[in-house]
Amino acid sequence: QVQLVESGGGLVQAGGSLRLSCVASGRTFSSYAMGWFRQAPGKEREFVATINWNTVSRYYADSVKGRFTISRDNAKNTVYLQMNSLKPEDTAVYYCAAGRSSGNQYVSSYDYWGQGTQVTVSS
Numbered sequence: 497q498v499q500l501v502e503s504g505g506g507l508v509q510a511g512g513s514l515r516l517s518c519v520a521s522g523r524t525f526s527s528y529a530m531g532w533f534r535q536a537p538g539k540e541r542e543f544v545a546t547i548n549w550n551t552v553s554r555y556y557a558d559s560v561k562g563r564f565t566i567s568r569d570n571a572k573n574t575v576y577l578q579m580n581s582l583k584p585e586d587t588a589v590y591y592c593a594a595g596r597s598s599g600n601q602y603v604s605s606y607d608y609w610g611q612g613t614q615v616t617v618s619s
Contacts, residue, residue: 505613518592526570529598534588548598
């Protein structure tokens with residue numbers, strides 16, 4: 497069992513930056529691929545970024561490529577999402593997730609989810 501707790505969300509102006517963190521409980525964090533997803537009001541949850549257990553493989557949604565960076569620190573059981581050049585369309589609740597298969601962009605591929613953290617980007 498893995499429990500995930502996100503933090504770092506907030507209100508920021510367009511063009512600004514935020515760094516989200518997700519702390520995992522459990523001793524097997526380093527064996528999981530980690531992902532970030534987001535869900536805007538009235539929309540389905542969508543993939544943002546994913547990173548495999550040893551940070552070699554990282555994948556991003558086209559909408560965030562070049563602006564967002566996913567990273568992890570296995571010693572701290574933490575995965576991060578650095579978000580730069582934020583746009584109003586990035587406004588959403590951001591969720592981190594843990595799964596056994598790396599490189600996956602599908603919600604159904606992840607076994608554990610956090611409660612989410614709100615990111616609001618004003619224009």
